[in-house]
Amino acid sequence: MTLRHFLRDDDLSPAEQREVLDRAAALKKDPFSDRCLEGPRAVAVLFDKPTLRTQVSFATGIAHLGGFPLVVDGRLAGIGQRESIADTTRVITRQAAAIVWRTYGQDRIEEMAAHATVPVVNALTDDFHPCQILADLLTIEEHTGSLPGRTLAYVGDGANNMSHSYLLGCATAGLHVRIGTPDAYPPRADLVERAREIAAGTGGSVTVTSDPSAAVDGADVVVTDTWVSMGQEDEAADRKGEVSPFPPYAVTPALLAHAAPGAVFLHCLPAYRGLEVAAEVIDGPRSAVWDEAENRLHAQKAVLSWLLEQARTEQAGRP
Numbered sequence: 001m002t003l004r005h006f007l008r009d010d011d012l013s014p015a016e017q018r019e020v021l022d023r024a025a026a027l028k029k030d031p032f033s034d035r036c037l038e039g040p041r042a043v044a045v046l047f048d049k050p051t052l053r054t055q056v057s058f059a060t061g062i063a064h065l066g067g068f069p070l071v072v073d074g075r076l077a078g079i080g081q082r083e084s085i086a087d088t089t090r091v092i093t094r095q096a097a098a099i100v101w102r103t104y105g106q107d108r109i110e111e112m113a114a115h116a117t118v119p120v121v122n123a124l125t126d127d128f129h130p131c132q133i134l135a136d137l138l139t140i141e142e143h144t145g146s147l148p149g150r151t152l153a154y155v156g157d158g159a160n161n162m163s164h165s166y167l168l169g170c171a172t173a174g175l176h177v178r179i180g181t182p183d184a185y186p187p188r189a190d191l192v193e194r195a196r197e198i199a200a201g202t203g204g205s206v207t208v209t210s211d212p213s214a215a216v217d218g219a220d221v222v223v224t225d226t227w228v229s230m231g232q233e234d235e236a237a238d239r240k241g242e243v244s245p246f247p248p249y250a251v252t253p254a255l256l257a258h259a260a261p262g263a264v265f266l267h268c269l270p271a272y273r274g275l276e277v278a279a280e281v282i283d284g285p286r287s288a289v290w291d292e293a294e295n296r297l298h299a300q301k302a303v304l305s306w307l308l309e310q311a312r313t314e315q316a317g318r319p
Contacts, residue, residue, distance in 0.1 A: 004310040005113045005120040006303055007106070009130040009169035010194065014202050016306075017134075017172050024138050024295070024302035027064075036305050037067025037097060043304065044096040045123070048074035048103040053269060054123050054131075057296040058100055065301055070096060080108060089115040098304060119307035121300075129161045132268050133169035134299035139292045140221055143264045148174035148203055153219035153259070155180040155212050155249040156276055158187045162225040162268060167195035167206060174202040180215025181208070182245035212249045216258040223266045224251045224276045252278045256286065264288045 005011065012020060027034060037043065043062045047055065059069040079088050089112045092099055099116060101109050102123040113120040122130055141147050154166045158181025167187060170177045177195065179187055186208060195206045209215050216222055227246045249255075251265065265277075265287045273279040282289060 003117070003119065003314055004307055005116070006130060006307060007109055007113055007120065007122045008128045009133055009165050010172060010198060011130070012172065014172050014174070014198075017137075017169075020134060020299070020302045020306050021138055021141065023306060024134065024298040025141075027301050027305075028138075028295070028298040031064050034064075034301070034305050035066035036308050037062060037065040040066055040068040041097040042068045042070045042095060043098045043100060044070045044072055044092045046072045046074045046077070046079065046099065046101045046103070047123075048079065048101075049124065051102055051123075053293055053296055054102055057300055058123065061297050061301040061304065064297075065305065067097065074101070074103065079103075085111045086115045088112075093117045097308060100304075119304075119311055121303065121307070125161065127161055128165045128168075129268065130165055130169060131296065131300050131303065132162070133165045134303060135292055135295040136166075136223070136266055136268075137169065137173050138295045138299050139266065139288050140264065142291065142295075143288055144220055149176070150220045151176040151178065151218065151260075152221040152223060153178045153180060153215045154223045154225075155215055155251060155255070156224045156246060157181065157185050157227055158208065159185045160225060162223075163187045164191050166223065167191055168198065171195040171199040171202060171204045171206060174199075174204045176205045176207075178207045178209065178215040178219065180212040180249060181210065182249070183210050184245060212255060213258050216255055219259045219263055221264050221266060222251055222256060222259050224249070225268055226270065226272055227276055246276070250276055250278065251281050253280050253284075256281055262286070266292050269293060 045058050062069040093116050098119045100121045100123045104126050106125045106127040109122050109125055152170050152175050158179045163179055199205050265281055267289050271277055271282055
């Protein structure tokens with residue numbers, strides 16, 4: 001058995017994802033029932049990118065588990081510049097029970113995992129945001145009663161990390177995933193193929209379309225994200241200006257009307273009212289974004305607890 005990490009959504013099998021979601025639901029009901037970090041043991045939480053929900057939810061969750069959140073400003077530490085990722089990892093893994101990293105390239109967190117002797121968790125990279133998807137799945141289940149067979153429509157930038165993670169994570173959960181995006185911003189072809197491969201085994205499906213209304217038609221869940229992700233600020237004029245291809249993909253009351261009656265709206269936040277979502281939608285009765293934001297806490301506690309349990313099993317099996 002090898003040390004388990006959570007670097008992208010398909011690092012969990014469908015059965016493992018179900019275990020984590022069940023653990024998250026149990027921890028939401030009884031927040032202090034799991035004290036796997038009692039000691040307290042430290043969890044290093046590294047940030048190269050701006051953060052609010054990720055820092056608050058991981059710091060709170062680690063404390064709930066009996067641990068100490070050792071928050072590190074990755075920009076100040078200069079990870080990969082002042083000191084190599086490998087050397088940084090070797091230092092941290094001797095002092096922390098796990099590492100959580102919010103960074104840029106997926107290659108950075110994969111390099112850290114390659115040198116780590118403790119679980120590494122992706123708290124967002126340019127390619128994936130797997131902890132957010134676990135929180136979203138927990139929220140969807142709370143609001144709809146089940147996951148398999150539900151239809152989730154994501155509209156907006158199909159090339160960003162949220163689109164990629166919805167493809168993998170929701171296919172793993174057996175959802176029908178639709179990505180509505182301009183032709184110039186498609187999700188990565190290899191990830192679409194991987195999601196379809198997963199969906200073939202879970203009863204889900206994957207659709208990519210440039211028609212936002214077709215994407216949303218009859219959907220149980222409608223999701224969007226900012227049109228300008230972190231690191232894309234130099235593209236803001238093209239993405240938000242007069243020539244932007246994204247306005248037809250904004251979640252307005254008119255677009256949401258194509259969804260199923262009672263459809264749930266989600267947004268990982270921060271949200272920009274009047275751009276990717278109308279205020280009437282995000283602040284309206286169908287919005288579950290505040291439940292979604294809270295569920296980051298419960299989902300991340302669950303994935304940390306699950307990974308640490310796997311690590312204990314792996315360590316017990318060593319000669």
